[in-house]
Amino acid sequence: MAEKFDVIVVGAGPAGTACAYTLAKAGVNVLLMERGEYPGSKNVMGGVLYCKTMEDIIPGFYKEAPVERPIVEQRFMMLDKESAVSFSYKGLEWAKEPYNNFTVLRAKFDQWFAEKAVQQGALLLNETVALSCIVEDGKVVGIKTDRPDGDVYADVVVLADGVNSLLAKSLGFHKEFRPDEVALAVMEVLKLDRKIIEERFNLEGDNGCTIEIFGDSTKGILGTAWLYTNKDSLNIGVGTMLSGLIKHKIKPYELLDYVKNHPMIRPYLQGCEQQEYLAHLIPEGGYRSMPKIVGNGVLVVGDAAQLVNAIHREGSNMAMASGVMAAEAILAAREAGDYSEKMLESYRTNLLNSFVGQDLKKYKDATHHFEKSPHYFEQYIPMMNRVASQMFTVDGSSKWSKQKKIWSDLGSARDKWKMARDLMNAWRVMK
Ligand SMILES: Cc1cc2nc3c(=O)[nH]c(=O)nc-3n(C[C@H](O)[C@H](O)[C@H](O)COP(=O)(O)OP(=O)(O)OC[C@H]3O[C@@H](n4cnc5c(N)ncnc54)[C@H](O)[C@@H]3O)c2cc1C
Structure with missing residues (x-):
């Protein structure tokens, strides 16, 4: 007889592990399935890990987790061919508890985090590829794997298999992503x-x-x-x-x-x-590209649900938060003995009401707006550099004459009305 768990989580990235950890801690019999040789072996991140969500899951995690450096300065460079306009924020409040964020190397961090889920009682199965969802009477009841002993069953399956989730796609939850997503x-x-x-x-x-x-x-x-x-x-x-x-x-x-x-x-x-x-x-499609994330016996979390805030470089924290919220919805469903889509819908509601859904909504038009308006990058950044160069070069001309020249150069680079309109549009999609 095939093995049955309470919950199967596919993918031991931040989303899947946060979900498995929360469930295992609550005494749920959970299988965490990972295709890599070990969690993190296939995962990539810039990699800034924000503390708040991780701290909610494991208080004081940074005392034992393989973190690199707490970030105390965020610099921004507006680059031209041979120059840059830069600005930064440095704050030593970020150098101490509760910390804001740390750099991490995912190959080490994901492994450590998954081990914490195992310590709570989750079963981690590495080098196991989830091939497809097993669906019976319109309900997801398990996962077909590439192992010889094959299929595993559960009351609920959580898809945390990352961007371009083939499993969610096979359920019809999303279509092939477009190149602008x-x-x-x-x-x-x-x-x-x-x-x-x-x-x-x-x-x-x-x-x-x-x-x-x-x-x-x-x-x-x-x-x-x-x-x-x-x-x-x-x-x-x-x-x-x-x-x-x-x-x-x-x-x-x-x-x-x-x-x-x-x-x-x-x-x-x-x-x-x-x-x-x-x-x-x-x-990076944001709010408008979010796929269906709840079905009968199935939830979708993290990158698989398109939960990335590209404007603020946040993804891993949203992934973890979604994993925890999925776990909470499953615990409520377990209490009721009902794993229907209607019962699990609280995951979607809570996610959309949380900072994850709210931030995605805030920037819902930003990516597409900037994608359609390449002059922000192609024209305005070189323009900023020219203005800085002209203003800060001491060449014997007065500052008034410099200002006049800058103003007339701006006009010839792009109509001033168009610039005012761009400014308004940028404000509209970012506000
Ligand atoms: C280059 C880059 C830079 C980034 N920088 C940042 C940053 O600085 N800060 C930040 O917060 N976010 C950043 N992000 C985003 C962040 O990495 C993701 O949002 C986050 O990793 C999503 O977590 P996840 O668990 O949903 O997916 P993933 O981390 O992708 O994990 C998915 C897991 O599922 C496994 N898997 C996939 N398919 C299967 C299958 N069929 N069977 C079994 N296992 C499977 C994978 O091996 C993987 O372990 C960056 C992303 C990239 C690519």
Whole structure:
């Protein structure tokens, strides 16, 4: 007879593990299924892990989790070909409890987190691919795996199998994603002596820094590059909408090479040694691209449900929050002995009312607006750089004459009315 669990969770990323941990802690018999050799072995992240949601799941987690550096400074660079306008926020309140976020390496972090779920009683099955959902009388009742002893059954199945969830798709919950709904990101982990990192990024002790790089880093395509500090390595990457890569006929690794060799970035990377090269999709369609996430005997969480806030670089925290909310809906369904779609619908309601749903709603038009308006990246960022260069170059002309020249240059670069309209539109989609 095939094995039966209370719950099967497919995928041991942040969403699946948060769900399995919460369920196992409540005494539920849960199977956490992972296709990788170990949790995290296939997972990719920039990688900033926000503390709040993780702290709600395991208070004081950072005392034992394999975190890299608490981020005390967030820098932003508006990049042109040979210049950059930069600004940053540095706050030492982030260097102490309760902390804001940490850099993490997913291969280590996911493994640690899944082990915590196992300690609560979850059964972790690595190197097991979920091939399809087993559906009986319109209800998901189990998972067909690639193991010889094959099928496993449960009262509820949680799909936490990441972006482009084939299982959710096979249930008809979503269609093939369009290229303007997903970003393709490539990144490298580069080894560098920790003392050099601290000097180069002006950091004391374990503190860390992140740099988000816009403009020429993506050759004007909607997206961003990033440079993050780990203990003794750096993460450098670039992610752009798939539609932009197709339109501009650029290969993602060419873009990463371009960023690494950019004169404003290159000095940060001197003496680095490549450790890892990674590539992954990011669901960036937001609120309007969310698939169906509740069915009879089945819930969809994390990237599989498109829960990423691309504007604020938040994904792992939304994934974990959704995993916990799915677990809570399952616990209520268990109490009622009813795993129907109607009963599990509380997951969707709670998710949409939480910061996850609210933030996705807030930026529901942002990605598509900026995607349709490439001049924000192609024209305005170079313009900012020209203004800064003209204003700060001391060349004997008066500041009034500089202002006049800047104003007339702005007019010739893009009609001032169009600029005012762009400003209004940007405010409208971000407010
Ligand atoms: C380059 C990049 C940078 C990012 N940077 C950040 C950042 O700085 N901060 C942030 O918060 N978020 C960031 N994100 C987003 C974040 O990584 C995701 O939102 C988060 O990992 C989603 O978690 P998840 O558990 O839903 O999916 P995943 O982490 O993708 O986990 C899915 C798991 O399911 C497994 N799986 C898939 N299919 C099957 C199957 N059929 N059978 C068994 N197992 C399966 C996979 O192996 C994997 O372990 C970034 C993403 C990328 C790609």
